[in-house]
Amino acid sequence: MSVAVLLLLGLGLPVAAEGRRNRCFFNRTQEFCECYNLSEETAASIIQCLPATVVEFWGGDLEKYADFPIRDLDDSVIDTLGSLLIQKIIIGNVLVPEVLLARVLRFFSYTHVRELAFESCVFQGTGDWSDMDGQNLPILSLSFHNVTCAPLTGHEQAFSSLSTWLGTLKELAVTGSRVTSLPCAIGRLFAALHSLNLAHNSLGDGSLAPAFCQGAFPQLQQLSLRHNNLSSYHSVCEGVGLLLRLRHLDLSHNELMADPSSSCQWPSSLQHFNLSNTGLDEVPAPLPPRLEVLDMSHNHLHAVDISLSSMKKLFLNQNLLRAVPSIRNCPMLDTLHLDNNSISELPRDEVKLLGRLQDVAVAGNPFSCSCSGAGGLQALAATGHLGQGWPGDYRCHSPAQYQGWQVAQVPVSVLRCDPAAVVAPLCVAQALLGVAGAVCLARSRSCHRP
Ligand SMILES: *[C@@H]1O[C@H](CO)[C@@H](O)[C@H](O)[C@H]1NC(C)=O
Ligand SMILES: *[C@@H]1O[C@H](CO)[C@@H](O)[C@H](O)[C@H]1NC(C)=O
Ligand SMILES: *[C@@H]1O[C@H](CO)[C@@H](O)[C@H](O)[C@H]1NC(C)=O
Ligand SMILES: *[C@@H]1O[C@H](CO)[C@@H](O)[C@H](O)[C@H]1NC(C)=O
Ligand SMILES: *[C@@H]1O[C@H](CO)[C@@H](O)[C@H](O)[C@H]1NC(C)=O
Numbered sequence: 001m002s003v004a005v006l007l008l009l010g011l012g013l014p015v016a017a018e019g020r021r022n023r024c025f026f027n028r029t030q031e032f033c034e035c036y037n038l039s040e041e042t043a044a045s046i047i048q049c050l051p052a053t054v055v056e057f058w059g060g061d062l063e064k065y066a067d068f069p070i071r072d073l074d075d076s077v078i079d080t081l082g083s084l085l086i087q088k089i090i091i092g093n094v095l096v097p098e099v100l101l102a103r104v105l106r107f108f109s110y111t112h113v114r115e116l117a118f119e120s121c122v123f124q125g126t127g128d129w130s131d132m133d134g135q136n137l138p139i140l141s142l143s144f145h146n147v148t149c150a151p152l153t154g155h156e157q158a159f160s161s162l163s164t165w166l167g168t169l170k171e172l173a174v175t176g177s178r179v180t181s182l183p184c185a186i187g188r189l190f191a192a193l194h195s196l197n198l199a200h201n202s203l204g205d206g207s208l209a210p211a212f213c214q215g216a217f218p219q220l221q222q223l224s225l226r227h228n229n230l231s232s233y234h235s236v237c238e239g240v241g242l243l244l245r246l247r248h249l250d251l252s253h254n255e256l257m258a259d260p261s262s263s264c265q266w267p268s269s270l271q272h273f274n275l276s277n278t279g280l281d282e283v284p285a286p287l288p289p290r291l292e293v294l295d296m297s298h299n300h301l302h303a304v305d306i307s308l309s310s311m312k313k314l315f316l317n318q319n320l321l322r323a324v325p326s327i328r329n330c331p332m333l334d335t336l337h338l339d340n341n342s343i344s345e346l347p348r349d350e351v352k353l354l355g356r357l358q359d360v361a362v363a364g365n366p367f368s369c370s371c372s373g374a375g376g377l378q379a380l381a382a383t384g385h386l387g388q389g390w391p392g393d394y395r396c397h398s399p400a401q402y403q404g405w406q407v408a409q410v411p412v413s414v415l416r417c418d419p420a421a422v423v424a425p426l427c428v429a430q431a432l433l434g435v436a437g438a439v440c441l442a443r444s445r446s447c448h449r450p
Contacts, residue, residue: 023035023037023045024036024045024046024048024049026048026049026051026052027052031051031052031053031054032053032054032056033048033049033052033054033055033056034055034056034058035049035055035057035058036057036060037059037060049086050085052085052086053085053086053088054086054087054088054089054090056089056090057089057091057092058092058093058094059092059094060093060094060095061094061095062094062096062097063124073107073110078110081107081111082110082111082112084111084112085112086112087112088113088114088115088116089113089116089117090117090118090119091116091119091121092118092119092120092121093119093120093121094118095124096118096121096122096123096124097123097124097125097127098124098125098126098149099125099127099128100127101123101127102127102128102129102131102132102158103131105132105137106131106132106135108137108138109135111138113138113139114139114140114141115140115142115143116139116141116142116143117142117144117145118144118145118147119144120146120147121148122149123149126157126158127158129162130157130161131161132161132162132165133161133164134164135164135165136164137165137168139169140168140169140171141169141170141171141172142172142173143171143172143173143197144173144174144175144177145173145176145177146176146177147174147177156185159185159189163189166189166190167189167191167192168192169190169192170192170194170195171193171195171196171197172196172197173196173197173199174198175197175198175200176199176200176201177201178201178202179198179201179202179203180202180203180207181203181207181211182203182210182211183211184210184213187212187213187215187216187217188213188215188216190216190217191218191219193217193219193220194219194220194221194222195220195221195223196217196220197223198224198225198228199224199225199226199228199250200226200227201228202228202229203225203229203230204229204230204231205231205232205235205236205239207239208225208230208235208236208239208240209238211239212239212240212241216242217243218245219245220243220245220246221245221246221248222247223240223243223249223250224250225249225251225254226250226251226253226254227253228254229254230251230254230255230256231254231256231257232257232259233256233258233259233262236251237264237265237266238264240266240267241264241266241267243267244267244269246267246269246270247269247270248270248272248273249272249273249274251273251274251275251278252274252275252276252278252295253276253277253278254278255278255279256275256279256280256284258280258281258283258284258285259284262284262286264286266286266288267288268288268289268290269290270288270290270291271288271290271291271292271293271310272292272293273287273288273291273294275294275295275296275299276295276296276298276299277297277298277299278299279299279300280296280299280301281301282301282302283296283301283304283305283306287306289308290308290310291308291310291311292310292311292312292313292332293312293313294313295315296314296315296316297315297317297318298317298318299319300319300320301316301319301320301321302319302320302321302322303321303323304319304321304325305325305326306325306329306330307329308329308330309329309331310332311330311332312332312333312334312335313334313335313336314327314330314333314335314337315335315337316336316338316341317339317340317361318340318341319341320341321338321341321343322341322342322343322344324338324343324347324350324354324362327354327357333357334358334359335358335359335360336354336357336361337359337387338360338361338362338365339361339362339363339364339365339389339393340363340364340365341362341364342365342366343365343366343367344365344366344397344398345367345368345370345373345376346362346376346377346380347376348372348376350376351376351377351379351380354380354385355380358385359385360386360387361386361387361388362377362380362386362394363389363390363393363394365394366397366398367395367396367397367407368396368397368399369396369398369399369407369410370399371412373407374402374407374410374412375412378407378408378412381408390408391406391407391408392406394407394408395407396410
């Protein structure tokens, strides 16, 4: 149930009648309900949201209710809340007085709501959160996107009152909200958190070590720091060093410098590492030792030499590579993406290795369509493992006669491509022809002999 409905019920406002404008729209096929402009008037049409599993509230101003006394709920209302199907609530473009939020949040304990998301909301003032002391909530996933609130430092009391619930939360996202730091004590409250998304904020190198201090986020497996203000690979490594269960780390869209000699060790649990779009011109070292998926697409890499025996998927598209990197030291590799590089040829022995992978992509490279160039790619395509893009996005760059052609259309006849291989059969053919000719001649002579 939404904050609004709880609020309205709590306030004892009439949940029917009032304004006749229908402001909630229930989508029966998708089972979601959208309500616009939160107010008493919206309440009448909220009734139709009862069968929905997702309810969205957009717009409205709750400020005027901030001082309303909220009564305890009576048994019938509690029963109603318990029978609702709603699993997810999205609240967007709303001004939320914290006093109000603090008072209605505990009503969620009577519902089955598992996800609560705030988008483009402004949280105002500070509330008295003592009603939430020791209180648990069914909400496991909490997200804030583009929200504005008072600095976290003013919220110690709220966080300590919410600690029972926060200690059970599994997923938290605070994105696009200009976050610059996260106090150490806050991370320690999130004892069960698996996933933390802090994308599109302003976290700098120095903010990580305090945020991920000893005892903070002890169960964290996924961390996204995409699109922040990080610049040192080494500092990031040091900053997340205490997250011993971390499996996925997303650093994409930061401007990273690969310090030449970093002695820092990444958590050995790290399997999935995203360094896409980080301005790197070389592969940084060290890499996490048990990596399975590495995305270094959209960088300025000229050469790549990776030997990690656990590596399964390697994304190197959109770089400056001139040659296919050696994959001999990656026995587990099944996926290799090399689209949009500067690769002109796939050597024959590389084609053999690449052909064993499940998913190879080399589209958008300036291919040389010599016999071996076009032939190698055609042979690779014949294995059926060349990903999407074949044949349309594989084009010849040279020689001039094939420029702009699809590689697939270049005639790779044995006669033209491998003269050595054709010499022997040709001799045989000539010899046979010679024999045939001789026989024929002999016959014709004998035939015409009177
Ligand atoms: C329900 O939602 C889907 C997906 O957003 C949309 O295509 C469809 O038109 C909606 N149906 C109604 C009745 O609004
Ligand atoms: C972010 O939220 C503010 C309201 O707090 C809103 O005016 C603005 O349009 C939102 N920005 C985006 C990109 O949604
Ligand atoms: C990003 O970090 C640099 C220092 O590394 C700092 O000067 C700059 O103000 C930061 N930018 C933002 C948006 O926080
Ligand atoms: C890495 O991050 C980018 C965006 O930041 C995303 O498009 C890409 O899918 C991610 N790569 C992997 C392997 O998840
Ligand atoms: C390659 O570049 C083209 C054109 O810029 C783009 O459309 C395509 O998405 C890129 N492919 C990859 C895998 O980066």
